[in-house]
Amino acid sequence: MLTEHHCADGATAAAAMAGRIAALLNEAIAARGVATLALSGGRSPIPMLRALSVSDVDWSKVIVTLVDERWVAPDHADSNERLVRENLLHGAAAAARFVSMKNGAADAHAGQAECETAIAALPWPLDIVVLGMGEDGHTASLFPDAAELAEGLATRAMTLAISPPAAPHQRLSLSARTILSSRHILLQIGGAAKRAVYERARAGGPVAELPIRLALCQDDVPVEVWISA
Numbered sequence: 001m002l003t004e005h006h007c008a009d010g011a012t013a014a015a016a017m018a019g020r021i022a023a024l025l026n027e028a029i030a031a032r033g034v035a036t037l038a039l040s041g042g043r044s045p046i047p048m049l050r051a052l053s054v055s056d057v058d059w060s061k062v063i064v065t066l067v068d069e070r071w072v073a074p075d076h077a078d079s080n081e082r083l084v085r086e087n088l089l090h091g092a093a094a095a096a097r098f099v100s101m102k103n104g105a106a107d108a109h110a111g112q113a114e115c116e117t118a119i120a121a122l123p124w125p126l127d128i129v130v131l132g133m134g135e136d137g138h139t140a141s142l143f144p145d146a147a148e149l150a151e152g153l154a155t156r157a158m159t160l161a162i163s164p165p166a167a168p169h170q171r172l173s174l175s176a177r178t179i180l181s182s183r184h185i186l187l188q189i190g191g192a193a194k195r196a197v198y199e200r201a202r203a204g205g206p207v208a209e210l211p212i213r214l215a216l217c218q219d220d221v222p223v224e225v226w227i228s229a
């Protein structure tokens with residue numbers, strides 16, 4: 001089932017999405033004693049992460065990981081880990097356990113096995129997967145023009161390494177199967193350009209053309225989308 005939340009602006013969408021994530025974290029903690037949250041990077045999630053960091057959650061019972069990571073040092077400006085640490089994991093939220101995708105291997109392909117082990121050790125299924133979307137329809141690091149896209153859509157592994165030709169850095173990404181084994185998928189769409197891609201994806205067609213369709217065109221996992229101008 002897909003539910004759309006239409007918001008007047010990005011700030012309203014960020015606050016509403018943070019509130020929904022906090023509620024889902026609290027539900028998971030009440031039901032199972034622990035909650036797992038996988039977050040996307042990029043620029044879009046920053047206001048939502050800041051709102052979430054001051055939400056009323058027992059963060060000591062939350063495990064946070066990533067949907068995807070760029071193969072850069074954790075203090076690099078493009079690091080999704082850095083983004084999450086700087087915008088979410090401070091104050092009370094610093095009590096959450098963070099599980100990195102990046103490790104000390106020479107490159108993303110060499111580091112994939114260690115990343116797989118770290119992700120496989122989490123409690124499964126993930127409670128919440130927060131996806132982003134690029135204007136090319138990519139989600140996580142499943143880029144339409146990447147040679148590894150078919151692997152990402154078909155593999156039974158939880159993670160894969162990807163070298164997108166048109167985006168900077170090698171990547172590690174959750175596979176489609178991992179994303180679709182979660183309990184809840186949330187997505188934020190801001191601005192006219194992304195809205196147009198979203199509407200095209202939602203109308204249906206090949207997942208390989210617009211990989212965000214893997215979440216939008218399925219009925220197994222509930223998806224909530226926050227849409228703003």
Ligand SMILES: O=C1O[C@H](COP(=O)(O)O)[C@@H](O)[C@H](O)[C@H]1O
Pocket residue numbers: 040041042043044045067068069070080131132133134135139140141167
């Ligand atoms: O490269 C990435 O891009 C997407 C979208 O990023 P945004 O800056 O347009 O919000 C993001 O979801 C993904 O995690 C990231 O690695």
